Amino acid sequence: MRGIRRIPCGNVNCYLVQGEEGAVLVDTGYTGYVERLLDTCLGAGVRLIVLTHGHLDHIQNTALLMERLGVPAALHPADLGLLTDQQSQPLSAQGPAGRLLLSLSRHSFQTQAFLPFTPTVELREGDSLAPWGVDARVLELPGHTAGSIGLDVEGHSLIVGDAMMNLFRPGPSCLCSDPAAQRDSIARIRSLGPRSLYFGHGRPSHLPG
Ligand SMILES: [Zn+2]
Ligand SMILES: [Zn+2]
Known part of the structure; x- marks a missing residue:
């Protein structure tokens, strides 16, 4: 069955994107959710793990899942530095929620760890996921981090990672490493036309065209 399945892992969402000839897992969540992720992914034909960006809450189970699913992981090269130092792209806060x-993310970046892994697939603007059996295209959405990406799935659904969040209502991420780039990425998302939006944090929503 084709489509996007949300896998809530605490306050972060991972997604299984099922295509005609394979599936990709988008993000890997926090330690403690690996069995939930495996329940959804084992037998689903997962061929690639796509990381929307390099922050801890989106990557913590990557090494384990690469091994258990026997698949590579993909990350935009601009976020590779986050795999060795989570604070290599300092974040600024927008508003009280930010x-x-x-403060919460600084604490977790300093106190939590993850098993090391090497992403062997580089994803960049316009790349297709057809080689992994999924009808989706990569959008570069820098701002939250330099290497943040989204996935435009079948031209009607957009997985935005943390470029946007749905904390109280859908909006731009309240944390970013580059506010100007973030504004451009939001404009880019809005220019795409109507889309169902799938966030790294919060429930899915709809973007009118
Ligand atoms: Zn993030
Ligand atoms: Zn996040």
Whole structure:
């Protein structure tokens, strides 16, 4: 069955994107959710793990899942530095919710760890996921991090990672490493036309055209 399945892992969402000839897992969530992810992914034909960006809450199970699913992982090269230093792209907060999130994420970046892994697939603007059996295209959405990407799935659904969040209502991420790039990425998302939006944080929503 084709489509996007949300896999909530605490306050972060991972997604299984099922295509005609394969599937990709988008993000890997926090430690503690690996069995939930495997329940959904084993037998689903997963051929690639796509990481929307390099932040801890989206990558913590990557090494384990690469091994258990026997698949490579993909990350935009501009976020590779986050795999060795989560604070290599300092974040600034937008508004009160951003300040709260910033203090929480600084704490987790300093106190939590993850098993090391090497992404062997580079994804860049316009790349197709057809080689992995899925009708989706990569959009570069820098701003939250330099290497943030989204996936435009079948031209009607957009997985935005943390470029946008749906904390109280859908909106731009309240944390970013480059506010100007972030504004451009939001304009880019809005220019795409109507889309169902799937966030790294919060419930799915719809973007009118
Ligand atoms: Zn993030
Ligand atoms: Zn996040």
